[in-house]
Amino acid sequence: MTTRNDQLPRSLGDIVGQLTALQRQIDELRAQQPDMSAADAVLPPLDADTSRWPQTTAGGYTAIARCSSIRHGSALRLVLDTAATSGSTGSVRVIVAGTQWGPTVAAGAQFDWTAPLPAQVAAAGRYDLTVEAQRTSGTGIVAAQTRLIRNIP
Template identity: 40%
Template sequence: MPEVPYDLLDRIRDLEQQVRDLTGRSQIRPAMNQIQAGNVVIGQGGTLRVDDVDGSPLFYVGKLPVNNPDGSEQRGLVVYRDDGTPAIQLRRTTAIVGNPQGIVMTDAHGTTLLAEDVITGGIAYPNIPLLAPADVDASRWPRTTSGAWTTIATSFNIKVQPWMGAYVRTAVDGGTTGEVRILVDGTPWGPTATAGGPTALEYYGATPTGMTGLMQIDIQAQRLSGAGSVYAQCMQLFGRGS
C-alpha cells in the first residue's frame, strides 16, 4: 500500500475538524422561528396576518381587508376574536375626506364600547354623563344640627378607576361652627374640612374599594358649637387615574 504523505493526512484531519465545528454550530444557532435581534420590515404595502387554527384571521397589521370608504386600499390594524368578530380596530370609519383613522373597540355582538372622535379629538363614544347643576342656595343644602358625625348625603357608584376626585361646598348658620368629611364604604376619605371656611372640601386620592366594585360615598357633617345648622353640597364627583 503506498504511503500517504503526512501533509495530506494533516489536511484531512483539518477538514474533519472543520466539519465537526460546522455541525456543532448548526445545533446551537437560533431557531428559525425566532428573531434574536434586529427588525422585521414588511414593506411595499404588505400585511402581517396571524390566523387561527381553522384559517380565520386573528390579527392584521398593514394592508387591511377593509378598504377606505372611497374604495382605496387602507392600512391599519384589526384584532379579531376567535369567533371572527372584530375586537379592536385602527381604521378609517367615516367617509369624510381628510379625516384620520380612529380607534374603535367593539363587543362580540358588534356594539361599540369605545370610539375615538376623529373630527375634533377626544372620545366619541361612550357618552360621558355630566353632573347636573346643583342648588347654590345653601339654605336648601343637606344639613345637620347634630353634634356627632351625621350622614347628610349618600350615593352609590361603580368603581372603574383607582382614584376619585370630589369638590364639596360647605356653609354654616351664623354663630355656628362645624366640620364636613367624605366617607367611602364607611371609611373617612380625604381631609376633614371646616364648614363655612374660605375654601371648599376638595380632594383627589385613591379609594379603598376593589376595581369594578360598588362603593358607597357619604357626606357627613357635625356641629361643633352654636345653635344653627352645618350644610354641605357636593358639586363635583368623578373617577380618575392615579
C-alpha cells in the first residue's frame, strides 16, 4: 500500500495488471501448498448402536441420509458402515448429484469408495449426496452410518 501519488495506478489497465500479477502469485502459492482446510474436516465420534443409525424398512430404495457440500477437489472418498438386523437382508447405495456413485453394497458390508465426482458437478459447485437403502427380506431394519467423508484435491 502506498500514499505516494507517483506510485498509484494511473489507469484501469494498471489496476488490471496488478490484479493479474496478484492472482498469479496466489495461484503459485496454492500450487506449492494445497489448501486442504475444506478437505480435512473431521467427523465427531458417531453412535455405534445400529438401532440409532439412519435406517429403513422400505422394500424400495429410500433416502436415509442426505447432505450438501461444495466441490473442493476432483474426487471424494466416502466410507459407510452398513447393517441389517433380525435376519433381514438389504442393500445400500450412494447418489451424488442425481447419479449413482460407487457400488451397491449388501447391508452388513462396508461401502468404501474413492472416485471422481460426477461430471455435472462444477468446480466449486454445490452438490447433494444421498445415502439410500432398501430391505429385500426379513422384518428388521437396513441402516448405514458415515465413518469418513473427504474431498480429494
